[in-house]
Amino acid sequence: MASAGHIASSHHRRLLDTGPGKGADNSSSPSPDATRIMVGVLVTVICCTLLYCIYCWRWRKRNAIRRSLIQRLGPRSSSDLPLIDLISILAATENFAEAKKLGEGGFGPVYRGVLSGGSEIAVKRLSARSRQGSAEFRNEVELIAKLQHRNLVRLLGWCAEHDEKLLVYEYLPNRSLDAFLFDPIKSVQLGWSTRHNVILGIARGLLYLHEDSLLKVVHRDLKASNVLLDDKMNPKISDFGMAKIFEEESGGGINMGCVVGTYGYMAPELALEGVFSVKSDVFSFGVLLLEILSGQRNGALYLEEHDQSLIRGAWKLWIQDDAAEFMDPSLGRSYSRDEAWRCYHVGLLCVQGNPDVRPTMSSVLHMLISDHMELPAPDRPPLFTRHNSIPFPAMPLSVRTESRVSPPHSINDVTITTIEPR
Template identity: 50%
Template sequence: MAGIVLLIIVSFLLVLPSSTAIGQTCGHAGNYTANSTYQSNLASVVATLKRNTSSLPLLFATATATAGAGPNAVYGLALCRGDITTNLTGCGTCIDGCFRYAQKMCPNDKAASIYDDNCLLGFSNNKDILAQPNNITQDMGTFFQFWNQQVIAGNATVVTAAVHGMLNQTAQLASTNTPRLYATTVMDASSNAMPTTLYSMAQCTPDLSAADCQACLRQVIGLVNATLSVRLGGRVLLLRCNIRYENNMFYDGTPLKRITAASPSPPAAPPTTPTTNSRRPRIEAWAIPLFVVPPLLLVALCFIFYCRRQRRRNRKGNMRLRQKLTYNLQGQDKLDWEMEAELSEFSVFDFHQILEATDNFSDENKLGEGGFGPVYKGQFPEGIEIAIKRLASHSGQGIVEFKNEVELIAKLQHTNLVRLLGCCSQEEEKILVYEYLPNKSLDFFIFDENRKSLLDWSKRLVIIEGIAEGLLYLHKHSRLRVIHRDLKPSNILLDSEMNPKISDFGLAKIFSSNNPDGNATRRVVGTYGYMAPEYASEGLFSIKSDVFSFGVIILEILSGKRNSGSNDCGDFINILGYAWQLYDEGRWNELVDASLEPLHHSAEIMRCMNIGLLCVQEIAADRPTMLDVVAMLTNKTKILAEPKHPAYFNVRVGNEEASTNATESCSINEMTISATTGR
């Protein structure tokens, strides 16, 4: 018996996954060089954090550290999860693992935030990383979220209320559980309210006050909207506070509080009264293991077999993925590419699964037609709704798009980016599977006379701010620095609460953090009407190219008119020059969509118009970065600069002196193009 138990324990340990970080946000402070003073100071900070978390009292398994001065100064913070602080050696080991993960995923970055199941680590050359955040936007550089793609069965409204109630109670317990600022709860399943039991956790760094902890957690919970709160688990993490909930008990120890979702309890079974003649058989204590141990061993063996089988299946699936996603193209588009097998929450679907989900690509499920193929709505048997992009087999550009979207979006996670769930590649079929967003795209609303009234000013402002946050993440806060290159209203999808999500990364480019301001290409791709002039005419693209496109979208959101193809632009061929003229003459309200009632929101609307015009200035260097744009949108007291004239300002109706490139760039608004431009 002892040998069998030992075998089971050893086998169980063999199938346990190794401890790896669940995610990271690489910094935007530049890179350090190998064997430099900064690298030495960084190693010193991490060593101090490991030592301090392993030597402090059990209640304070958190530490901060600094090393060096001036440009070589390094600041660090580490926090271990409240339930593992009884094992401080494990805490230090976890922090060391996070640091090694940072070196792998954010090589030579001066700043990074790494999140593991059991601990977190953040370091930077900016001492603000140790400051207590006043709001989420100040800490977005360390923001990370991760969600289970399965949803909780049952009434969505009831589930949302129950999950939010559980998270709020957990946050309240954590903020009052001084000095640890850590709490765990469990919400039992009930027949009417919640069909599954949920376990939750909330934690703040112990140096925060109870009020600051509560404020931080409240803001984090505020990010859990109705779409996310029905997921079967998820987590939102900052360096200073974090929340998590799952349908399995992921923490050690007894929950601090047991929460019951509001629902009628079933009546208790009446007690059974034994008759006088009944006799209860007596079971000796030594015989209990004979009845209990064999079933437990059987369950353990079945679990081991299942884990090993799943591991083999995943390994084979990843091998098939590498084989299927390798293409040999001709000429300049030659592409030999292997998909990474480590992408979390990313699935490879069989083609028959896609056929079943879309009812064989029925016309009833067709959502639209894009430049690279049709998009369909689908639904998996477990009830998850999806959007499926079926790339056209004849499109050589579609293959490049397929590679880009899988390689890029699967590694990017932000609330304002559409989430890629998986892909399918079988012979000529190349399919991308996204989360389904019920409200289609932004252009579906703002350019339709009947639907535009559904977007009042508050909704439009949320959309503008959400797009800005998504672009800021792409340009500055993500692991990969990304230029979208095809930002337009049809690529801004809207969820059930009209929150925006940037989509369609087929034309996106990764750029080096060392040289984010100048890249050249002979192939100009994108959509006329949203293209920056230096890109359309010379093939020069940068983060300022996306800023220009964003500015065009702002003006379209404000006016409810397309940038080009409109007869309401005065002497100008597009809306940019017309908007600048109206703004300059103090007649800005003539541009604004009448349904917005500009008199009631005149200050905010005029401010957004100013920001939009700053973004579409002709000279790229004059345009703000997205970090500047987000600051201008969030800080209403910030004084804005006066915009210079926009791009294509001199292109007027009937102006025969306008260049061919410029005229074409403003006349076609919804056609994605690929043109070769000589340098």
């Protein structure tokens, strides 16, 4: 009996040694590896939840913007600009086939298409996630629907379905002016009469925008690639994504606090201060006119070869009374000297540094078509070289370099833009 009691007492002590308290302590103490795994899983779940919430928020915001855009533009689509359904555009472009692609600019590719009725169209497909592309899309649809002129490209319709934002234009078979003007082979197709007609057509289109339309519009991105040519080589100004309605009656500029346009075509007050007006368009027209006369681009390549801008080269030959050296060699001597010299003179008047002394587009057109009007002497144009006395603005700007393909829309050498509400 004593032995049995001793065994029971020993067993009781062992139970006390491994009792509930000590057993619980051992089982509730996780290993360091288990702790790390639990923390990792928890962090992963939290991160995934946050990412999902952000995705849902952006998706809802993007769809809200699209719905507001359709609601905003919907009422005018029935009267001013047709709303074309996405299925028709997909059928016309063979689902945006690569073979139908005409080129690509800063805001998306352009495709050639044929509607069911046989009409040829050019479809500009904007990036669904580009804030600036969305702003340009909205601006162009709202603005160009109100503009009708023989020297402005016609916007036939628009589409905003799902994530697609599409602009449908008339198709112009000869594409853009720069495809001919700066090509050593194609430039021979631009004889003097054609070039003179292009200059006058662009001037009439700008005059309409500045003075004759219901809205006073500043284009802000006039350049050779934004001038399209129809089958008869008549010019049509295109790409109104950066255009602004100009409501000032005093004739002064508007300071937007940002730089929008293409280097080489920008007026100094726009490049340095962000101030635009109808006179900044006049400056761009002057640069374009000089490009048409010379067959050379006022861009980085010309700076590298001549260490000066095209307009400075034009001024140098002007004061040397050697304007014939400025003319495109592909013209030979087959041009009207009086018309060419008058265009040359008007071009230098348009690119004067002071916007107050630049002519208006009505004066420009009058000077171009008048044989007897005496023209004032031009002032020295501003410097735009790497050795600028007037430096290019030192401010944070986004620079977009675009494709060299020649589509029927904007192709920039270097376009400087700042995203802004329109």
